[in-house]
Amino acid sequence: MPIIVNLDVMLAKRKMMLKELSEEVGVSTVNLSILKQGKVKAIRFSTLEAICSALDCQPGDILEFVEENSE
Amino acid sequence: MKFIKNILVFIVFVTIIQLSTIYLSSNGMMWIVLFIIGFFFLNRALRNSLSFKNYFTSPYNITTAKNCIKKEIDIPKELLFEKLKEVINDSNFKLVQTDEERLEILATTSINPYSWGENIYLSFESIEENTILTIYSTTLFQRISWGKNKINFNNLLKQIDDSLTV
Incomplete structure:
Protein backbone atom coordinates (compact mmCIF):
# COMPACT_ATOMS: atom_id res chain seq x y z
CA MET A 1 0.00 0.00 0.00
CA PRO A 2 1.43 3.44 -0.88
CA ILE A 3 0.51 4.89 2.53
CA ILE A 4 3.06 3.83 5.12
CA VAL A 5 2.22 4.06 8.83
CA ASN A 6 5.21 5.10 10.90
CA LEU A 7 3.53 4.70 14.25
CA ASP A 8 6.18 2.27 15.52
CA VAL A 9 8.93 4.79 14.61
CA MET A 10 7.19 7.57 16.52
CA LEU A 11 6.58 5.27 19.49
CA ALA A 12 10.27 4.40 19.55
CA LYS A 13 11.24 8.09 19.34
CA ARG A 14 8.96 8.95 22.25
CA LYS A 15 10.01 5.79 24.12
CA MET A 16 6.38 4.92 24.58
CA MET A 17 4.74 1.49 24.68
CA LEU A 18 1.70 0.69 22.57
CA LYS A 19 -0.29 0.00 25.73
CA GLU A 20 0.51 3.46 27.14
CA LEU A 21 -0.57 5.08 23.88
CA SER A 22 -3.73 2.99 23.90
CA GLU A 23 -4.63 4.20 27.39
CA GLU A 24 -3.85 7.82 26.51
CA VAL A 25 -5.71 7.81 23.19
CA GLY A 26 -8.62 5.58 24.18
CA VAL A 27 -8.15 3.17 21.27
CA SER A 28 -7.65 -0.53 21.98
CA THR A 29 -4.16 -2.02 21.62
CA VAL A 30 -5.58 -4.43 19.03
CA ASN A 31 -6.75 -1.52 16.88
CA LEU A 32 -3.44 0.30 17.32
CA SER A 33 -1.55 -2.88 16.36
CA ILE A 34 -3.65 -3.20 13.22
CA LEU A 35 -3.06 0.50 12.48
CA LYS A 36 0.68 0.07 13.08
CA GLN A 37 0.74 -2.69 10.48
CA GLY A 38 -1.10 -0.49 7.99
CA LYS A 39 -4.00 -2.95 7.79
CA VAL A 40 -6.81 -0.58 8.71
CA LYS A 41 -9.38 0.50 6.13
CA ALA A 42 -9.55 4.11 7.34
CA ILE A 43 -8.49 6.34 10.20
CA ARG A 44 -10.77 8.91 11.80
CA PHE A 45 -9.55 12.49 12.18
CA SER A 46 -10.40 12.23 15.89
CA THR A 47 -8.11 9.19 16.28
CA LEU A 48 -5.33 10.91 14.32
CA GLU A 49 -5.73 14.03 16.44
CA ALA A 50 -5.54 12.01 19.67
CA ILE A 51 -2.44 10.11 18.51
CA CYS A 52 -0.69 13.32 17.37
CA SER A 53 -1.55 14.93 20.68
CA ALA A 54 -0.25 11.98 22.71
CA LEU A 55 2.95 11.63 20.69
CA ASP A 56 3.40 15.40 20.26
CA CYS A 57 3.84 15.11 16.51
CA GLN A 58 2.24 15.97 13.18
CA PRO A 59 0.03 13.66 11.05
CA GLY A 60 2.87 13.58 8.50
CA ASP A 61 5.14 12.01 11.11
CA ILE A 62 2.77 9.06 11.33
CA LEU A 63 1.51 8.72 7.77
CA GLU A 64 3.78 8.81 4.74
CA PHE A 65 2.99 8.51 1.05
CA VAL A 66 5.40 6.34 -0.94
CA GLU A 67 4.83 5.68 -4.62
CA GLU A 68 4.30 1.99 -5.30
CA ASN A 69 6.81 1.71 -8.15
CA SER A 70 9.59 3.46 -6.22
CA GLU A 71 12.43 1.26 -4.95
CA MET B 1 -34.65 -11.30 30.71
CA LYS B 2 -32.79 -14.45 29.64
CA PHE B 3 -34.14 -16.24 32.71
CA ILE B 4 -37.71 -15.26 31.76
CA LYS B 5 -37.09 -16.52 28.19
CA ASN B 6 -35.90 -19.88 29.50
CA ILE B 7 -38.95 -20.14 31.75
CA LEU B 8 -41.23 -19.31 28.79
CA VAL B 9 -39.57 -22.01 26.68
CA PHE B 10 -39.98 -24.44 29.54
CA ILE B 11 -43.67 -23.53 29.93
CA VAL B 12 -44.26 -23.99 26.18
CA PHE B 13 -42.75 -27.45 26.27
CA VAL B 14 -44.59 -28.48 29.41
CA THR B 15 -47.80 -27.33 27.70
CA ILE B 16 -46.92 -29.42 24.63
CA ILE B 17 -46.37 -32.44 26.85
CA GLN B 18 -49.67 -31.87 28.62
CA LEU B 19 -51.57 -31.42 25.36
CA SER B 20 -49.91 -34.44 23.81
CA THR B 21 -51.00 -36.60 26.76
CA ILE B 22 -54.58 -35.39 26.21
CA TYR B 23 -54.75 -35.62 22.41
CA LEU B 24 -52.36 -38.41 21.56
CA SER B 25 -54.01 -41.63 22.52
CA SER B 26 -51.11 -44.01 21.87
CA ASN B 27 -48.15 -44.22 24.22
CA GLY B 28 -45.81 -44.52 21.25
CA MET B 29 -46.51 -40.99 20.07
CA MET B 30 -46.01 -39.72 23.59
CA TRP B 31 -42.54 -41.22 23.72
CA ILE B 32 -41.66 -39.71 20.34
CA VAL B 33 -42.70 -36.26 21.57
CA LEU B 34 -40.73 -36.72 24.76
CA PHE B 35 -37.70 -37.86 22.75
CA ILE B 36 -37.84 -34.77 20.51
CA ILE B 37 -38.18 -32.46 23.51
CA GLY B 38 -35.33 -34.24 25.27
CA PHE B 39 -33.19 -33.87 22.18
CA PHE B 40 -33.93 -30.16 22.08
CA PHE B 41 -32.81 -29.70 25.68
CA LEU B 42 -29.70 -31.78 25.01
CA ASN B 43 -28.75 -29.48 22.14
CA ARG B 44 -29.45 -26.46 24.32
CA ALA B 45 -27.18 -27.79 27.05
CA LEU B 46 -24.36 -28.64 24.62
CA ARG B 47 -24.43 -25.38 22.68
CA ASN B 48 -22.31 -23.42 25.17
CA SER B 49 -19.12 -25.39 24.70
Whole structure:
Protein backbone atom coordinates (compact mmCIF):
# COMPACT_ATOMS: atom_id res chain seq x y z
CA MET A 1 0.00 0.00 0.00
CA PRO A 2 1.43 3.44 -0.88
CA ILE A 3 0.51 4.89 2.53
CA ILE A 4 3.06 3.83 5.12
CA VAL A 5 2.22 4.06 8.83
CA ASN A 6 5.21 5.10 10.90
CA LEU A 7 3.53 4.70 14.25
CA ASP A 8 6.18 2.27 15.52
CA VAL A 9 8.93 4.79 14.61
CA MET A 10 7.19 7.57 16.52
CA LEU A 11 6.58 5.27 19.49
CA ALA A 12 10.27 4.40 19.55
CA LYS A 13 11.24 8.09 19.34
CA ARG A 14 8.96 8.95 22.25
CA LYS A 15 10.01 5.79 24.12
CA MET A 16 6.38 4.92 24.58
CA MET A 17 4.74 1.49 24.68
CA LEU A 18 1.70 0.69 22.57
CA LYS A 19 -0.29 0.00 25.73
CA GLU A 20 0.51 3.46 27.14
CA LEU A 21 -0.57 5.08 23.88
CA SER A 22 -3.73 2.99 23.90
CA GLU A 23 -4.63 4.20 27.39
CA GLU A 24 -3.85 7.82 26.51
CA VAL A 25 -5.71 7.81 23.19
CA GLY A 26 -8.62 5.58 24.18
CA VAL A 27 -8.15 3.17 21.27
CA SER A 28 -7.65 -0.53 21.98
CA THR A 29 -4.16 -2.02 21.62
CA VAL A 30 -5.58 -4.43 19.03
CA ASN A 31 -6.75 -1.52 16.88
CA LEU A 32 -3.44 0.30 17.32
CA SER A 33 -1.55 -2.88 16.36
CA ILE A 34 -3.65 -3.20 13.22
CA LEU A 35 -3.06 0.50 12.48
CA LYS A 36 0.68 0.07 13.08
CA GLN A 37 0.74 -2.69 10.48
CA GLY A 38 -1.10 -0.49 7.99
CA LYS A 39 -4.00 -2.95 7.79
CA VAL A 40 -6.81 -0.58 8.71
CA LYS A 41 -9.38 0.50 6.13
CA ALA A 42 -9.55 4.11 7.34
CA ILE A 43 -8.49 6.34 10.20
CA ARG A 44 -10.77 8.91 11.80
CA PHE A 45 -9.55 12.49 12.18
CA SER A 46 -10.40 12.23 15.89
CA THR A 47 -8.11 9.19 16.28
CA LEU A 48 -5.33 10.91 14.32
CA GLU A 49 -5.73 14.03 16.44
CA ALA A 50 -5.54 12.01 19.67
CA ILE A 51 -2.44 10.11 18.51
CA CYS A 52 -0.69 13.32 17.37
CA SER A 53 -1.55 14.93 20.68
CA ALA A 54 -0.25 11.98 22.71
CA LEU A 55 2.95 11.63 20.69
CA ASP A 56 3.40 15.40 20.26
CA CYS A 57 3.84 15.11 16.51
CA GLN A 58 2.24 15.97 13.18
CA PRO A 59 0.03 13.66 11.05
CA GLY A 60 2.87 13.58 8.50
CA ASP A 61 5.14 12.01 11.11
CA ILE A 62 2.77 9.06 11.33
CA LEU A 63 1.51 8.72 7.77
CA GLU A 64 3.78 8.81 4.74
CA PHE A 65 2.99 8.51 1.05
CA VAL A 66 5.40 6.34 -0.94
CA GLU A 67 4.83 5.68 -4.62
CA GLU A 68 4.30 1.99 -5.30
CA ASN A 69 6.81 1.71 -8.15
CA SER A 70 9.59 3.46 -6.22
CA GLU A 71 12.43 1.26 -4.95
CA MET B 1 -34.65 -11.30 30.71
CA LYS B 2 -32.79 -14.45 29.64
CA PHE B 3 -34.14 -16.24 32.71
CA ILE B 4 -37.71 -15.26 31.76
CA LYS B 5 -37.09 -16.52 28.19
CA ASN B 6 -35.90 -19.88 29.50
CA ILE B 7 -38.95 -20.14 31.75
CA LEU B 8 -41.23 -19.31 28.79
CA VAL B 9 -39.57 -22.01 26.68
CA PHE B 10 -39.98 -24.44 29.54
CA ILE B 11 -43.67 -23.53 29.93
CA VAL B 12 -44.26 -23.99 26.18
CA PHE B 13 -42.75 -27.45 26.27
CA VAL B 14 -44.59 -28.48 29.41
CA THR B 15 -47.80 -27.33 27.70
CA ILE B 16 -46.92 -29.42 24.63
CA ILE B 17 -46.37 -32.44 26.85
CA GLN B 18 -49.67 -31.87 28.62
CA LEU B 19 -51.57 -31.42 25.36
CA SER B 20 -49.91 -34.44 23.81
CA THR B 21 -51.00 -36.60 26.76
CA ILE B 22 -54.58 -35.39 26.21
CA TYR B 23 -54.75 -35.62 22.41
CA LEU B 24 -52.36 -38.41 21.56
CA SER B 25 -54.01 -41.63 22.52
CA SER B 26 -51.11 -44.01 21.87
CA ASN B 27 -48.15 -44.22 24.22
CA GLY B 28 -45.81 -44.52 21.25
CA MET B 29 -46.51 -40.99 20.07
CA MET B 30 -46.01 -39.72 23.59
CA TRP B 31 -42.54 -41.22 23.72
CA ILE B 32 -41.66 -39.71 20.34
CA VAL B 33 -42.70 -36.26 21.57
CA LEU B 34 -40.73 -36.72 24.76
CA PHE B 35 -37.70 -37.86 22.75
CA ILE B 36 -37.84 -34.77 20.51
CA ILE B 37 -38.18 -32.46 23.51
CA GLY B 38 -35.33 -34.24 25.27
CA PHE B 39 -33.19 -33.87 22.18
CA PHE B 40 -33.93 -30.16 22.08
CA PHE B 41 -32.81 -29.70 25.68
CA LEU B 42 -29.70 -31.78 25.01
CA ASN B 43 -28.75 -29.48 22.14
CA ARG B 44 -29.45 -26.46 24.32
CA ALA B 45 -27.18 -27.79 27.05
CA LEU B 46 -24.36 -28.64 24.62
CA ARG B 47 -24.43 -25.38 22.68
CA ASN B 48 -22.31 -23.42 25.17
CA SER B 49 -19.12 -25.39 24.70
CA LEU B 50 -16.56 -25.37 21.92
CA SER B 51 -15.98 -29.07 22.61
CA PHE B 52 -19.25 -29.89 20.82
CA LYS B 53 -18.42 -27.93 17.65
CA ASN B 54 -18.12 -31.14 15.63
CA TYR B 55 -21.45 -32.36 16.94
CA PHE B 56 -23.30 -29.29 15.68
CA THR B 57 -21.38 -28.89 12.42
CA SER B 58 -21.31 -32.56 11.45
CA PRO B 59 -23.15 -33.37 8.20
CA TYR B 60 -24.59 -36.40 10.03
CA ASN B 61 -26.40 -34.20 12.54
CA ILE B 62 -29.80 -33.97 10.89
CA THR B 63 -31.30 -31.77 13.60
CA THR B 64 -29.35 -28.65 12.62
CA ALA B 65 -29.06 -26.47 9.53
CA LYS B 66 -25.48 -25.34 8.98
CA ASN B 67 -23.63 -23.05 6.62
CA CYS B 68 -19.95 -22.29 6.32
CA ILE B 69 -18.04 -19.50 4.62
CA LYS B 70 -14.33 -18.72 4.39
CA LYS B 71 -12.88 -15.26 4.00
CA GLU B 72 -9.29 -14.18 3.57
CA ILE B 73 -8.33 -11.16 5.66
CA ASP B 74 -4.91 -9.50 5.47
CA ILE B 75 -4.30 -9.46 9.22
CA PRO B 76 -2.17 -12.04 11.09
CA LYS B 77 -4.31 -14.70 12.79
CA GLU B 78 -3.35 -13.90 16.40
CA LEU B 79 -4.24 -10.24 15.88
CA LEU B 80 -7.46 -11.11 14.03
CA PHE B 81 -8.44 -13.45 16.87
CA GLU B 82 -8.14 -10.59 19.40
CA LYS B 83 -9.89 -8.23 16.99
CA LEU B 84 -12.86 -10.58 16.56
CA LYS B 85 -13.27 -10.95 20.31
CA GLU B 86 -13.69 -7.15 20.44
CA VAL B 87 -16.02 -7.13 17.43
CA ILE B 88 -18.28 -9.82 18.91
CA ASN B 89 -18.38 -8.10 22.29
CA ASP B 90 -19.56 -4.91 20.57
CA SER B 91 -22.15 -6.72 18.45
CA ASN B 92 -25.51 -8.43 18.98
CA PHE B 93 -23.76 -11.79 19.18
CA LYS B 94 -22.89 -13.17 22.59
CA LEU B 95 -19.29 -14.26 23.10
CA VAL B 96 -19.58 -17.61 24.88
CA GLN B 97 -16.16 -19.25 24.80
CA THR B 98 -12.70 -18.72 23.32
CA ASP B 99 -9.80 -21.11 22.94
CA GLU B 100 -6.51 -19.17 22.99
CA GLU B 101 -4.43 -22.20 22.01
CA ARG B 102 -6.47 -23.45 19.09
CA LEU B 103 -7.65 -19.94 18.21
CA GLU B 104 -11.34 -20.71 18.14
CA ILE B 105 -14.31 -18.60 19.14
CA LEU B 106 -17.87 -19.59 19.94
CA ALA B 107 -20.60 -16.97 19.82
CA THR B 108 -24.34 -17.39 19.96
CA THR B 109 -27.42 -15.46 18.93
CA SER B 110 -30.53 -15.16 21.03
CA ILE B 111 -33.92 -16.73 20.33
CA ASN B 112 -35.73 -14.97 17.48
CA PRO B 113 -38.95 -15.52 15.53
CA TYR B 114 -37.09 -17.65 12.96
CA SER B 115 -35.03 -19.91 15.16
CA TRP B 116 -34.14 -21.06 18.65
CA GLY B 117 -30.85 -19.20 18.25
CA GLU B 118 -27.74 -20.08 16.31
CA ASN B 119 -24.20 -21.05 17.20
CA ILE B 120 -21.37 -19.29 15.40
CA TYR B 121 -17.96 -20.95 15.35
CA LEU B 122 -14.92 -19.00 14.18
CA SER B 123 -11.57 -20.53 13.38
CA PHE B 124 -8.39 -19.05 11.96
CA GLU B 125 -5.80 -20.44 9.59
CA SER B 126 -2.61 -18.68 8.47
CA ILE B 127 -1.76 -18.28 4.81
CA GLU B 128 1.57 -16.40 4.67
CA GLU B 129 0.81 -13.05 6.37
CA ASN B 130 -2.94 -13.33 5.82
CA THR B 131 -5.60 -15.32 7.63
CA ILE B 132 -8.37 -17.51 6.36
CA LEU B 133 -11.31 -16.91 8.67
CA THR B 134 -13.78 -19.80 8.71
CA ILE B 135 -17.25 -19.02 10.00
CA TYR B 136 -19.75 -21.77 10.74
CA SER B 137 -23.29 -20.83 11.61
CA THR B 138 -25.55 -23.62 12.82
CA THR B 139 -29.09 -23.62 14.10
CA LEU B 140 -29.75 -25.11 17.48
CA PHE B 141 -32.57 -27.45 16.62
CA GLN B 142 -34.16 -27.09 13.19
CA ARG B 143 -33.46 -28.25 9.65
CA ILE B 144 -34.26 -24.93 7.96
CA SER B 145 -32.56 -21.75 9.09
CA TRP B 146 -34.95 -19.39 7.23
CA GLY B 147 -31.92 -17.42 6.05
CA LYS B 148 -30.67 -16.73 9.59
CA ASN B 149 -27.28 -18.36 8.97
CA LYS B 150 -26.64 -16.11 5.98
CA ILE B 151 -27.85 -13.07 7.90
CA ASN B 152 -25.33 -13.95 10.64
CA PHE B 153 -22.51 -14.13 8.08
CA ASN B 154 -23.46 -10.79 6.57
CA ASN B 155 -23.77 -9.10 9.98
CA LEU B 156 -20.45 -10.43 11.21
CA LEU B 157 -18.54 -9.60 8.02
CA LYS B 158 -20.03 -6.09 7.99
CA GLN B 159 -19.05 -5.57 11.62
CA ILE B 160 -15.50 -6.76 10.92
CA ASP B 161 -15.31 -4.39 7.96
CA ASP B 162 -16.68 -1.47 10.00
CA SER B 163 -14.28 -2.17 12.85
CA LEU B 164 -11.31 -1.68 10.51
CA THR B 165 -11.94 2.06 10.66
CA VAL B 166 -10.09 3.18 13.79
